[in-house]
Amino acid sequence: xxxxxxxxxxxTAPETRDEGLDARLVVDRGSFRLDVALTAAxxxxxxxxxxxxxxxxxxxxxLAGLLPLTDGRLRLDGVRLDRTPPESRPVGVVFQDYxxxxxLTALDNVAFGPRCRGVSKAEARAQAAEWLDRMGxxxxxGAKPRRLSGGQAQRVALARALATRPRLLLLDEPLAALDxxxxxxxxxxxxxxLAEFEAVAVLVTHDPLDAMVLxxxxxxxxxxxxxxxGGPADIARRPRTDYIAQLVGLNLYRGHADGHTxxxxxxxxxxxxxxxSGPVFVAFPPAAVTLFRDRPTxxxxxxLWRCEVAGLETHGDQIRAGLTxxxxxxxxxxxxxxxxxxxxxxxxxxxxxxATQTHAxxx
Amino acid sequence: xxxxxxxGTRRARRALRVxxxxxxxxxxxxxxxxxxxxxxSGTGDAGSxxxxxxxxSGTVTxxxxxSLKESFTALGKEFEERHPGTEVAFNFSGSDTLAxxxxxxxxxxxxxxxSxxxxxxxxxxxxxxGTPATFVRNQLEIATLPGxxxxxxxxxxxxxxxxxxxxxxxxxxCGAAAQKALQSSGLxxxxxxxxxxxxxxxxxxxxxEADAAVVYQTDVRAAGDKVEGVDFPEAAEAVNDxxxxxxxxxxxxxxxxxxIDLVKSAEGQKVLTEAGFRKP
Amino acid sequence: xxxSTRTPTGTVDGGPRRARLRGGTRTVPVPLLxxxxxxxxxxxxxxxxxxxxxxxxxxxxxxxxxxxxxxLRLSLVCATSATLLSLLVGVPLAWLxxxxxxxxxxxxxxLVTLPLVLPPVVGGVALLLAFGxxxxxxxxxxxxxxxxxxxxxxxxxLAETFVAMPFLVISVEGTLRAADPRYEEAATTLxxxxxxxFRRVTLPLIAxxxxxxxxxxxARALGEFGATITFAGNFPGRTQTMPLAVYLALQNDPAAAIxxxxxxxxxxxxxxxxxxxxxxxxx
Numbered sequence: 013x014x015x016x017x018x019x020x021x022x023x024t025a026p027e028t029r030d031e032g033l034d035a036r037l038v039v040d041r042g043s044f045r046l047d048v049a050l051t052a053a054x055x056x057x058x059x060x061x062x063x064x065x066x067x068x069x070x071x072x073x074x075l076a077g078l079l080p081l082t083d084g085r086l087r088l089d090g091v092r093l094d095r096t097p098p099e100s101r102p103v104g105v106v107f108q109d110y111x112x113x114x115x116l117t118a119l120d121n122v123a124f125g126p127r128c129r130g131v132s133k134a135e136a137r138a139q140a141a142e143w144l145d146r147m148g149x150x151x152x153x154g155a156k157p158r159r160l161s162g163g164q165a166q167r168v169a170l171a172r173a174l175a176t177r178p179r180l181l182l183l184d185e186p187l188a189a190l191d192x193x194x195x196x197x198x199x200x201x202x203x204x205x206l207a208e209f210e211a212v213a214v215l216v217t218h219d220p221l222d223a224m225v226l227x228x229x230x231x232x233x234x235x236x237x238x239x240x241x242g243g244p245a246d247i248a249r250r251p252r253t254d255y256i257a258q259l260v261g262l263n264l265y266r267g268h269a270d271g272h273t274x275x276x277x278x279x280x281x282x283x284x285x286x287x288x289s290g291p292v293f294v295a296f297p298p299a300a301v302t303l304f305r306d307r308p309t310x311x312x313x314x315x316l317w318r319c320e321v322a323g324l325e326t327h328g329d330q331i332r333a334g335l336t337x338x339x340x341x342x343x344x345x346x347x348x349x350x351x352x353x354x355x356x357x358x359x360x361x362x363x364x365x366x367a368t369q370t371h372a373x374x375x
Numbered sequence: 376x377x378x379x380x381x382x383g384t385r386r387a388r389r390a391l392r393v394x395x396x397x398x399x400x401x402x403x404x405x406x407x408x409x410x411x412x413x414x415x416s417g418t419g420d421a422g423s424x425x426x427x428x429x430x431x432s433g434t435v436t437x438x439x440x441x442s443l444k445e446s447f448t449a450l451g452k453e454f455e456e457r458h459p460g461t462e463v464a465f466n467f468s469g470s471d472t473l474a475x476x477x478x479x480x481x482x483x484x485x486x487x488x489x490s491x492x493x494x495x496x497x498x499x500x501x502x503x504x505g506t507p508a509t510f511v512r513n514q515l516e517i518a519t520l521p522g523x524x525x526x527x528x529x530x531x532x533x534x535x536x537x538x539x540x541x542x543x544x545x546x547x548x549c550g551a552a553a554q555k556a557l558q559s560s561g562l563x564x565x566x567x568x569x570x571x572x573x574x575x576x577x578x579x580x581x582x583x584e585a586d587a588a589v590v591y592q593t594d595v596r597a598a599g600d601k602v603e604g605v606d607f608p609e610a611a612e613a614v615n616d617x618x619x620x621x622x623x624x625x626x627x628x629x630x631x632x633x634x635i636d637l638v639k640s641a642e643g644q645k646v647l648t649e650a651g652f653r654k655p
Numbered sequence: 656x657x658x659s660t661r662t663p664t665g666t667v668d669g670g671p672r673r674a675r676l677r678g679g680t681r682t683v684p685v686p687l688l689x690x691x692x693x694x695x696x697x698x699x700x701x702x703x704x705x706x707x708x709x710x711x712x713x714x715x716x717x718x719x720x721x722x723x724x725x726x727l728r729l730s731l732v733c734a735t736s737a738t739l740l741s742l743l744v745g746v747p748l749a750w751l752x753x754x755x756x757x758x759x760x761x762x763x764x765x766l767v768t769l770p771l772v773l774p775p776v777v778g779g780v781a782l783l784l785a786f787g788x789x790x791x792x793x794x795x796x797x798x799x800x801x802x803x804x805x806x807x808x809x810x811x812x813l814a815e816t817f818v819a820m821p822f823l824v825i826s827v828e829g830t831l832r833a834a835d836p837r838y839e840e841a842a843t844t845l846x847x848x849x850x851x852x853f854r855r856v857t858l859p860l861i862a863x864x865x866x867x868x869x870x871x872x873x874a875r876a877l878g879e880f881g882a883t884i885t886f887a888g889n890f891p892g893r894t895q896t897m898p899l900a901v902y903l904a905l906q907n908d909p910a911a912a913i914x915x916x917x918x919x920x921x922x923x924x925x926x927x928x929x930x931x932x933x934x935x936x937x938x
Contacts, residue, residue, distance in 0.1 A: 076844050098840070099843045099848055099849075103844060107837065111837055111841040113859075113860075124845050124855070125846055128851060173845075475905070546906035567805075567890060568888025569890060569895075571899075582784070582787060585806075
């Protein structure tokens with residue numbers, strides 16, 4: 013999370029100042045335009061998080077050189093790479109479905125990169141064996157990719173990408189091809205390997221959990237633009253778009269603050285503990301919402317809205333109710349509570365949230 | 376065993392063909408109420424009635440040697456003009472191929488071969504009606520490039536090294552004749568290729584891929600100024616007789632006879648000699 | 656395109672294959688079975704007829720003739736050479752058509768397949784006009800290098816290549832289109848040039864398709880007649896391949912022609928069956 017502007021301008025060696033990744037990727041693909049800026053210092057793990065079609069993979073392909081930049085810049089450790097062909101970039105890629113060469117053994121897959129970079133066959137194989145050993149795959153060096161499990165294949169792909177000693181490691185949905193059980197295990201291993209990696213790593217994912225576990229910094233991309241970036245905790249606490257709010261499981265509203273009251277554009281107000289003024293976001297978790305069949309008496313809940321049940325779905329061991337009305341929101345409640353309230357689509361309900369459970373922050 | 380089953384199928388086909396003739400006769404009947412309408416009952420008496428009335432109809436199918444293409448096509452047109460309502464269909468090919476088709480039951484009325492040997496295949500199989508008659512003869516000639524740049528003047532000149540000569544394959548009449556001529560003069564000639572028929576031998580010279588070819592005079596004549604002909608005396612040793620015959624299973628025997636008559640007539644001979652053929 | 660065949664449990668392969676086998680025991684629908692059998696019969700009957708009418712008694716005599724072996728040897732040599740030549744230029748051509756964008760690519764693809772529809776004899780004439788002694792290119796070959804192609808064994812190889820290569824190009828292009836181009840991308844991110852990626856990744860991946868195309872091309876070259884006799888002529892031992900020998904034998908000795916055809920047939924079946932088992936099931 014090096015902010016380049018903070019670096020002292022008087023430093024002599026430009027290489028040190030230019031360490032890491034400094035990119036503005038502009039790619040036009042028909043009506044779609046990707047325009048994202050990415051900077052990262054060596055050792056950083058940056059996650060590009062976004063919905064399908066946001067342009068994450070386009071950004072990754074542009075970084076790898078598989079797509080030409082329409083505009084912008086790409087510098088890695090001070091070297092311009094905009095016009096460098098992919099085979100000459102110090103970039104390693106772990107593809108979504110790994111793309112291990114099916115006709116080569118795990119060992120030869122990993123040795124492929126060093127071989128292409130001029131290392132002798134014996135030396136390349138020795139390096140490959142070392143990488144596989146480090147990945148805990150010493151016993152599978154002779155296996156063809158179709159004999160490997162998903163998790164093993166993922167590690168071979170990682171070893172193959174790392175074996176070229178890249179200065180930028182790109183991972184495209186590294187866990188998407190795995191089933192839930194393998195995923196947990198592989199995620200932990202990948203986190204360890206990424207932590208050991210000394211150069212810049214950029215991973216692309218649509219899974220917020222993967223992003224938050226694996227990355228130091230999240231860059232959220234929607235419609236080809238960066239909509240929010242920051243540390244995982246910051247993003248999880250202060251989402252700035254509906255997409256992120258949904259990912260991290262928060263109700264999110266945009267409004268105008270005046271003291272402890274935030275007035276939403278649609279009309280209703282939300283009472284908050286923070287005292288702010290001007291445009292703000294207000295967020296609260298669905299679990300903070302309490303539902304009543306009849307209008308609750310007593311003034312304890314200032315945030316009281318008349319709503320209607322739009323839909324119900326199970327969410328873990330809870331029921332998540334989607335509400336429309338004065339304030340559209342999601343509310344979590346127990347199955348018992350849902351039954352007692354006789355919730356069904358179309359049922360009128362009253363929703364309350366304590367001011368202490370809301371969180372307001374400047375927009 | 377082979378012959379027996381071939382006969383069997385041929386018999387079946389003949390039955391079909393008779394039915395076909397009946398249908399054709401019916402068509403002719405409905406097309407024009409001719410005086411000989413009552414003769415259209417079968418192939419047997421069709422011949423006699425045709426010779427008496429001379430009114431012809433239908434298609435005459437002629438299988439003829441490839442070298443006859445130009446002259447026979449002209450005669451076919453002449454025939455159709457003389458006998459309105461008729462049509463002459465030709466199948467020009469190597470005589471051996473044609474003979475093989477006829478003996479395996481291809482429906483044809485007339486066979487005009489480029490050699491007695493190929494005609495004999497058909498007569499031996501008993502597929503001709505009557506004795507074949509020689510109607511023209513064809514003689515070999517050397518075809519050279521226009522202007523005869525290699526100054527070829529004899530059969531012996533063809534044996535010069537470096538000269539690319541094409542001959543017909545021994546299996547086709549023009550090739551057999553060429554071998555005969557070479558043998559009689561004691562010459563040994565190694566061509567660059569034994570072509571599958573006389574036309575493709577000539578084409579190689581026309582395209583200037585070969586310097587010379589031994590072909591028929593008629594072919595040299597037909598090629599116009601694309602090749603130049605050189606006569607050689609040994610050609611007389613290997614003259615090809617062209618026999619023509621009415622076929623036994625001819626679907627249109629009347630038309631066939633009339634066509635053969637036209638070929639043999641003075642006018643037919645005129646067309647053929649103009650094409651380079653010699654009178655028998 | 657081709658996603659990995661990994662199953663959700665993490666184990667790989669095996670599953671789909673077993674499913675396919677199980678499908679085989681199911682009953683075949685009659686609307687498919689009947690036309691299939693008719694098609695099979697239509698293809699096999701002429702071959703059976705050839706066997707039934709074969710002059711088996713004369714066969715030994717036919718087969719001991721030196722000319723037959725000469726023609727057979729020439730056929731095999733020429734068909735194999737034509738296949739190798741097709742591979743040498745046809746695979747790169749297929750790659751160009753499948754993996755690059757250039758103006759008029761559709762037209763080029765159509766032109767590549769033209770020899771498929773062109774009557775082979777016309778192809779032979781076209782070859783003469785191009786590579787003949789007076790051909791567009793041939794005249795320069797003749798005057799500069801003293802090379803003439805018509806009436807030579809090289810001419811036979813060229814004629815067969817002309818007719819057979821489209822089969823290879825079409826087959827390989829199809830395989831390339833079906834193959835995942837991202838493997839090439841993965842190779843380039845590992846430092847492979849586009850050519851290295853092609854040689855070390857794409858080529859092994861499409862090997863079964865190349866083999867299938869090569870077998871098709873070889874078979875077509877082996878049976879080639881029209882373009883060969885037109886371009887290279889017919890001279891025993893030099894340009895007379897089996898099909899030419901068969902055709903000429905047909906002129907006056909149909910029995911011999913059938914015998915020769917049987918030899919050609921037997922050799923083709925032996926080679927094709929052998930190659931099929933080795934290569935084509937590898938895919």
